[in-house]
Amino acid sequence: MDDLPEWFEGAKLNFAENLLRNKDDRTALIMTGEDRETKRVSYAEMYETVKLYAAAFRKFGIKKGDIISSYISNREEPIFAMLGAVSIGAIWTGALPLIGAEAALNRFKQICPKVLITIDRFQNNEEEIEMLEKVKEIAEKLPNLEKLIIVPSKKESKLKDISGIQNSCFLDEFLQLGYEKDGSIPPIVFEQVSFSHPVFISYTSGTTGLPKVLVHGCGGLLAMAKDYLLNIGQGKKFNFLSMSPVGWVSWNIFISYIYAGITMVVFEGVPYFLSPTYLWDLVDEFQISILFFTPSILDELEKKNYTPTRNHSLESLEIFSSGGSVVKPNNYDFVYNKVKKDIIFTSGYGSTELMGSCMAFDRSLPIHKGEISCPSLAIDLDCVDDSGNSVRGELGELVIKKPTPSLPLGLWGDSDASQYKETYFSKYSGKFALGDLAVINPVTKGIIIFCRSDETLKPKGCRFGSSEIYNIVNLLPEIRDSLCVSQYSKSRNERAVLFVQMNDGYCFNQELIERIRSEIKSGLSARHIPELILETNDIPHNMTGKKMEIVVKKMINDMPYNAETVTNPESLDNFRNIPPYED
Numbered sequence: 260m261d262d263l264p265e266w267f268e269g270a271k272l273n274f275a276e277n278l279l280r281n282k283d284d285r286t287a288l289i290m291t292g293e294d295r296e297t298k299r300v301s302y303a304e305m306y307e308t309v310k311l312y313a314a315a316f317r318k319f320g321i322k323k324g325d326i327i328s329s330y331i332s333n334r335e336e337p338i339f340a341m342l343g344a345v346s347i348g349a350i351w352t353g354a355l356p357l358i359g360a361e362a363a364l365n366r367f368k369q370i371c372p373k374v375l376i377t378i379d380r381f382q383n384n385e386e387e388i389e390m391l392e393k394v395k396e397i398a399e400k401l402p403n404l405e406k407l408i409i410v411p412s413k414k415e416s417k418l419k420d421i422s423g424i425q426n427s428c429f430l431d432e433f434l435q436l437g438y439e440k441d442g443s444i445p446p447i448v449f450e451q452v453s454f455s456h457p458v459f460i461s462y463t464s465g466t467t468g469l470p471k472v473l474v475h476g477c478g479g480l481l482a483m484a485k486d487y488l489l490n491i492g493q494g495k496k497f498n499f500l501s502m503s504p505v506g507w508v509s510w511n512i513f514i515s516y517i518y519a520g521i522t523m524v525v526f527e528g529v530p531y532f533l534s535p536t537y538l539w540d541l542v543d544e545f546q547i548s549i550l551f552f553t554p555s556i557l558d559e560l561e562k563k564n565y566t567p568t569r570n571h572s573l574e575s576l577e578i579f580s581s582g583g584s585v586v587k588p589n590n591y592d593f594v595y596n597k598v599k600k601d602i603i604f605t606s607g608y609g610s611t612e613l614m615g616s617c618m619a620f621d622r623s624l625p626i627h628k629g630e631i632s633c634p635s636l637a638i639d640l641d642c643v644d645d646s647g648n649s650v651r652g653e654l655g656e657l658v659i660k661k662p663t664p665s666l667p668l669g670l671w672g673d674s675d676a677s678q679y680k681e682t683y684f685s686k687y688s689g690k691f692a693l694g695d696l697a698v699i700n701p702v703t704k705g706i707i708i709f710c711r712s713d714e715t716l717k718p719k720g721c722r723f724g725s726s727e728i729y730n731i732v733n734l735l736p737e738i739r740d741s742l743c744v745s746q747y748s749k750s751r752n753e754r755a756v757l758f759v760q761m762n763d764g765y766c767f768n769q770e771l772i773e774r775i776r777s778e779i780k781s782g783l784s785a786r787h788i789p790e791l792i793l794e795t796n797d798i799p800h801n802m803t804g805k806k807m808e809i810v811v812k813k814m815i816n817d818m819p820y821n822a823e824t825v826t827n828p829e830s831l832d833n834f835r836n837i838p839p840y841e842d
Contacts (some may be wrong), residue, residue, distance in 0.1 A: 263676065266478065266664050271451035274458045274477050275309070275345040278517045279447075282306045285496075287517065289545055290335050292527030294382035294412075300335065302520075305342075310447050312343030314437030319406065321373065323348030323450050326460070328372035330363055330394065332356050332381035333504040333527050336410045336430065338514060340376050341505075345458055348450035352460035353505030357383065357802055360393040362823035364400055366462050369472050370671055371403040376430075378410040379419055384529040391424065398425040408433045454478070455668055459511055461611050464801070464824050471682065472671035475511075475614045478664035482615035483515035485636050490621060491578065497548035498522045498575065500541070502530065507803070508611045509551065515615075531556055532565065539567040546575040551607065553583040555804030557590045558733075566597040573599050580620075582607035583803040585708050585726040589734065591628045606631045608708060610693060612683070615665045617657075617693065618706055630705030637663050640706075642699045647687040651701040654722055656712050658690040666691060696724050714808045716745050718755045721786035725808060728757065728789070731782040732775055737765040740798045743789060744812040748840040756815065756837070757789035760798055767794035793837070797830035 281287070281302040288305065291297040300308070321327065327344040329337045330353065341351045352370060354363040356378070367375070377394045380387060391409075398407050407427040411417045421427045437444055455476045462470035491497075499516060501523050503509040513523060524545045530538050531552075538560075541547065560566070567573055579594055579602055586606035594604040605620035608631055617638055618631040626632060634640035642655035649655075659666070669679045686692045696709045709724025716723055728743045740760040745753050759775070761767055772792045779788050799807040801824045813820035815837040822828055 263666075263669075264662050265455060266476075267454040270454055272454065272477060273346060273348075273449040273451055274480055275342045276449040277480055278342060278515065279306050279309060279346075280518065281520050285520065286522045288335055288338065289498075289522060289524045290527070291524065291545075292333075292382070293385065293529070293533065295527055298335075305339070307444075308339050309342040309346065311434055311437040311444050312339045313346045313447050314445050315434050316343055316347055316349065316374075318436040319374070319433070321347055321349050323452070324457075325349045325374075326370050326372040327351055327374045327376070328367055328370075329353035329376045329505045330356055330390070330397070331376055331378045331410060331505065332383070332388075333502060333510075333525055334378070334410065335525055336378075337376060337505050338525070341514065346447050346449050348452050348456065350457045350460055353510075354462070355506030355802060356381070356388065356390065356504055357826070358506075358823060360396040363393070363397055365469055365823070366472070367397065367401055369469070370460060372401070373403065374406045374408065375401070375404055376408045376410065379412055379416045381412055382528050385533070391419070391421065394427075395424045398427065406433065452477075454664075457668060459614060460671060461508060461511070461614060462506075463611060473612060473614075474668045474671055475665075476668050478666065479511060479515055479614045480518065482613070482635075482637075482663075482665040483512065484518060486616050486619065487516055487519045487521075489636060490619065491549070492519055492521070493622070495548070496520050496522070497577070498524060498546050499549050500524045500526060500530075500545070500547045500551075502526045502528075508609060508614050511614050512609065512616070531560065532563065535563070535565045536568060536571070538565065539571045539573065542573055542576055543571055548575050549578045549580070550576065551580045551582070553804040554581050554586050554590050555584065555800065557581060557593055558587075561589075561593045561597070562739075567599070576602060578602070578620075579604045580607040581605075582609065584805040585710065585724075585729075586629070587726070587730050587733075588629045589730075606708070608695075608706070612667055612691075612693070613663075613665050614667075617659075625703075627700070627703050627705050630700060630703060630707050632705055634706075639663070641690070642697055642706075643687055643690070647690065651699050654696055654698055654709060654715075654724065656687070657693040657695050657697050657706075658687055659693065660690050711809070714744070714812070716743065716753070716755050718745070718753045718790065719786060721784070723783070723787055725806075727783060727787065728755075728779065731778050732757070732759065735771075735774070735778065737762055737771055740806075742795070742798050742806050742808060742811060744808050744815065746791075746812075746815050746837070746840045748842045750842055752840070752842055754791065754840050755787075755789035756791045756793065758793050758795040758798070758811075758833070760795055791838075795830075795833040797827060797833060799825045799827055799830045802826055 284301045287302045288300040459475040461473045501513045608618040609616045616635045620632045624632045639661040698707045725743045732741045739762045742758045814834045
């Protein structure tokens, strides 16, 4: 894979036109949320609404190659705006609405969007999130931004004074541009573009500096079609629960399923913990077929005992997938023992780079606890050692060996692809490095994910992933959560440091430390025992619930770090005065 191929050279298509191929009365979207009344939109109504958005964008002057961005909660408006923008040949991007203005600017300044779509406020996990002050700062610092469109979350939101926000207007005012003088809306003209024309822009986490800007073409549409039509749905019209706003790759994946005629339940906010049964009530009310949670949510549901009752049928629920971080064996036990027995529960593995699935379950294969069944179709996946040689039954790094259409087109502004090749292809010549460590089971062929490759621990030559430690330590009743990272001496010797967060009612003491060491020795080996075990009041996580190991690792090694995606930054105070490692 030394050269990045031009896929389907000479072919023309439009991503949005394919997603809008259904124009009937079936329900396309069900909008609901913590602070919203439930509304439904049919495929026919969605097409007409997108037609208005596209007309307004054209009238405003948006053309092929322009960038439309969003900074908004999980609602229907960004769906309509994306489809309208992409129908013209414009490029769609977005930043998560929970990150701060500076973090959003770190993304948007690199791409210079012409239009930004946002909202005045929304509710998330019963917390009020105000957006106007943040977008005011963004508008002032983005000189190329020509229009900032504000979606009013409530009728009374339109009474708010937005005159101090540069180039701003409310959504309905902007959409008036789309109407002709006689009140009609011109038909959509779908700009036909090459398969490699940019459709989406996404961003890496930026833990080591500015986020990298990834450019995606139409490959995501093909990846979705083969994953859903040939494996997930197989002709069924499923109802998906979508809780991901623009800025998470899962938003792009779920939106693409519109092509298959699914119904998407668009939930604004967080439904997990509003009440002990809220989530399961939601499944039954909207006949949800597929759920996707991060493992940390499953852990919390289990700890709170927020499980279905006898009043829940969950008859519609067929597939339960988890990902975003390592799925543990006890997550399988929880789902099959406490949620539903006759269900497909699987660990999923996608990536921002692929904007789609890389590994998944297969309906024709058995599910083994802690394993992902197989690579996704058309993904030539392998696990390699430090020399790039294939390994089975031992820890290695995941790579893609052959081109696949859903790989990124490249990095924004990287005209000669040098940065792209250096980032993803230089470590293992000709192979795309996914950046995760895993083991491929030589018997079942299943894939067991361990951690990011830059989170690997190798004290005294014993190489392991942090999840191996968590799978043992987090089963202790005293432990609420834990985090294990490497610390280096001046001579570059390495030791493992384990931080544990206690459950209420338990004390951190020497007796517990010895129990932890004993359990790790019994479950793994003496070489896996962290040299230093410390207590912490909290563990830093990002918005997907993933532990921010890289940030902590950099902190305790006195290295520069970027903590903009940490959702509980106050937790970082626990890691500021860790004793250095002296040889």
